[in-house]
Amino acid sequence: MNRKESDGKTRVTVLVALAANLVIAVAKAVAGIAVGSPALLSEAAHSVADSMNEVFLLLSVRRSRRPPDVRHPFGYGKERYFWALLAAVGMFVMGGCFSFYQGFHALGADKQESHAGYVAGLAVLAVALLAEGGSLLRALHQLRSDKDGARDPALRTVVAEDSTAVLGVVLAMVGMVLHLITGKVVWEASASIAIGLLLVYVAYRLGREARDRLIGEAVEPELRNRIRELLDDQPEIDNVAALLTMRLGLDSTLVAARVDLAPGFDSEEVELVCVRIKRLISTAWPQADHVFLDITEAPED
Structure with a gap:
């Protein structure tokens, strides 16, 4: 597969992830505000961060293909790593930090939301799990079929984001169910903090990879x-x-x-x-x- 074909498939993969995250972000935010669920709001922030990151990744694919010019005689290939670094920063700030805030803020409250509201919230998360899982399967399929996919920061970031999103939804669902059963908000607050830790860790790994390539990494x-x-x-x-x-x-x-x-x-x-x-x-x-x-x-x- 040549680079043009590979980039075309990467664009489609990123667009699929972007469409899924935009719809899911709105649904999570509406449900989170209506229910007052910190875990749902953390997941909404996570989806918003992923949506912005996917815009960065689309830019990286397009701009990295520009031909060399006088100011950049070696081309624009490293643009891919620059936008991947911005995506990692966005995941850390918008996703991780907001999740921490929601988790610690929830620890100061101790209220039991309505059963009906939580059922609706869990339904939203179930739909999100299906959408994120579908996006992840497409990204993994391209990763396996494209021999250069493992080195593509755009594709690697989508795989990391979708994997984190699936795990984050599971954590949020577990936190909400335990909160609903026990009436203790600490379970949901802990889920928000766990989502924050997960996002910070993944953002660190993605940022470190982008940094290594931006400062000039040797071949294997x-x-x-x-x-x-x-x-x-x-x-x-x-x-x-x-x-x-x-x-x-x-x-x-x-x-x-x-x-x-x-x-x-x-x-x-x-x-x-x-x-x-x-x-x-x-x-x-x-x-x-x-x-x-x-x-x-x-x-x-």
Whole structure:
């Protein structure tokens, strides 16, 4: 699957998640306000945060495909990681912090809401569970069918958000049922706090991954070793003094190597060797679209 097709499927996956979260957010908010349920309101904030994050992810897919220009000669591939970082921040602030607030605020109250109101709230959560589960299944299907899906921050974020949403709905339902049975708000408050902890943890993991890629992450050690082996196997190369790599996007990688050539090559031959090796690397690994060689001549014995 080429990058254009993969991005098209990712857009559809994000749009499905966005549509589900917008509908669910409204339903949770209305039910939460009507019932006065902290767990429902926490889940409403969670869905609002997810909806905003999915807008960020749609932007990331579109903007990361812009071609290189004078100001950005290596392209815009890292836009994907920037918007993924904003999505993680949104999940932390809008979802996690609001859930903490609802949980601790509820601990100061001790009132038993009506049975009818809680039944309606649980019905909303049941529908939300089905919608979030459907969105999660689609994201997981794309993750398995797309070999590059595991490296796509937009797709990974959707999977993380939908997984967190399913678990969050389950926590909210358990908290509401226990509150309804016992009449103690501490169960629902605890569910809100647990949802907050879950969101903060997932936001931290997503933010750390985006940070690593934004500041310049090398390719996997296995791929780096294979590139080094290819260079070592070239008869013109006497020694690979240094090999540096950096991910520039999902399908763009910078490879920079400092190599010593065997003695006896004139300047024209050195240039031909350089062109051949660059082409060899780019052919073996198409994502290595920026290859730079710093060539020196090894000293004669």
